[in-house]
Amino acid sequence: MKKFIIIVCILVLLGFGLDTLYFRLGWYIELNPGAVPETFVRTEGDQIMMYDGKDYKPFEIKGVNLGSGKPGEWSTDFAIDKETYKRWFKYIQEMGANTIRIYTVQQDVFYNAFYEYNKDNENPLWLIHGVWVNDYTQNSHRDANSAGFKERFFSDCRTMIDVIHGNKKIGLGRMASAGSGFYLQDVSKWVIGYILGVEWEDVTVAYTNEQFADVNGANEYKGKYFYTSEEASPFEAMLAEAGDRTVEYESNRYKTQKLVAFSNWPTTDPFEYPEDIKRFFMKCAEVDVEHIKTTENFLSGQFASYHVYPYYPDYLTYVNDWSKLGFDDLTPYYTDGVLNTYRAYLSMLTRHHTMPVVISEFGVSTGRGMAQREKNLGRNQGNMSEKQQGKAIVDCYEDIKAAGCCGCCVFAWQDEWFKRTWNTMYAVNLKRTPYWSDYQTNEQYFGLLSFDPGSEKSVCYVDGDNSEWNDSDVVSKRGDMKLSMKYDEKFVYFMVQKDGLNIDSDKIYIPLDVTPKSGSSYYEEKKMLFDRAIDFIIELEGRKNSRVRVQERYEVLRSNYSENVYEFNAYLKDNIPAKDSPKFVNIDMILQTATPLIYNNLQAPAEVFETGKLT
Structure with missing residues (x-):
């Protein structure tokens, strides 16, 4: 019996050791x-080619970026369940996409x-897998x-290979x-390639090169x-070595190869811009994958991957001499x-590269807030309807397509409540972002799929149907006149009821007191008195002239960006409004725009837009 127990213990330890060596350490x-690796996808010139069982034919990546977040959970919780994924895959394919990134x-x-x-599936979804830094x-x-x-x-690249x-x-x-978990399903037959890395910080690139x-030999x-x-x-x-070690590992262990790209974006693009543009945007580094070559041993090939949005950083808007x-x-x-x-910028990319170019991120946000404008065609970062x-x-x-790229991936499949952005962070509890939807934060609303609050339906829909409202x-x-209110994780809802109400001609004002420490009981411009100090007022003055305004002392644009916008320090004694100031102002948001380049004046104030306007 004693020998039996010893043998069992040895076998258990041996099994545990082999499991650790094989599944965890990658031995x-x-x-x-001597076997030659196989591949079903490769590059030819500026095209991606896929084997269909008989021959290699051109393949256009029509992709969508899929994040790992959902409402109520951080993205790093990876809380999306299997059935949700399968339902989403079906929606994505029905939408016309053929690839997930x-x-x-x-x-x-x-x-x-x-895998399931x-x-x-005779017409499977393809996968482009990334490696995060x-x-x-x-x-x-x-x-x-x-x-x-x-x-x-390098280790994470190797882990990713074992996972797929x-x-x-x-x-x-x-x-x-x-x-985390047990990765036991082989999905490699549907993986067409890898994008290694992230949107590289220009200072990281510049610091490394310096x-x-x-x-x-450091550049060899x-x-x-x-x-x-x-x-x-x-x-x-360093990137060349990362690609080499990734392909080498997959070729040796699994006898297969996939396409490889290195993540890039305009901040580290390979182009030389006029000095004033470089200085304003602080463009201090370049990553040019044309300097990274492949040998005949790499059967699949390399493509160039870029995240390119129409509004950021739109260097070309400020170019005067295009011939350069x-x-x-x-x-x-x-x-x-x-x-x-x-389109001009995309054409610069395809003209520069001798390999296929894939725009692996592009999109616009439907958030109510905005961070960037596209000056020419209005494809902005935020404040856009779903249409x-x-x-x-x-x-x-x-x-x-017109620029000659061989594919693209829309950003993104789903809205992401955990996201934040620079011009609303002062108003957000960064430890609680996944638990409520901030409609002012544009980064949360790039998704093609939105999430409404509520387990089955929202408490209210702004659709003219008042059946969901009651006396409580x-x-x-x-x-x-009667005023009702509801709220959920995304909105505060108001309903105004009045006999014979005409939304175009009647004027209605709804005062809001949100804090006892500020506000005014008098609104000078409208000659209105209130029985308590208010901080905001909703002004309904027709379809085109309605807005929310804020008492000037409580204006967050003033307190956070006064020097950028108003060109004075809001915290100097003479610049602080009276606690009970009767002045109410529009609610504006600062935009990250190159106004100094537009006006050829480095001291030009930042641009704003009225986010309090109601439509």
């Missing part, structure tokens, strides 16, 4: 080292759902060649910004699958008589 024995290793349920959805790593003291950056990045081949187990928290500028890499040209930078050499950017005739880049700088969003996406897609919602009565 393997290459059984057929994900940014990092997801929870194991994603791959299980993807595709296994009996978290914000702390990019914004810390590290350069891209430090062990905490480079080796972690169904040979990985990841413990909770073992991989930064990634899921640190290794005088180090012999020569591997079996990737190598650098003489023009390469140290950062590009290689444009002799701008006629092809006009849309309805307006210069389409988005306007749909048209903008179609127009951007047509620009992408009434907050005020005066004469023949």
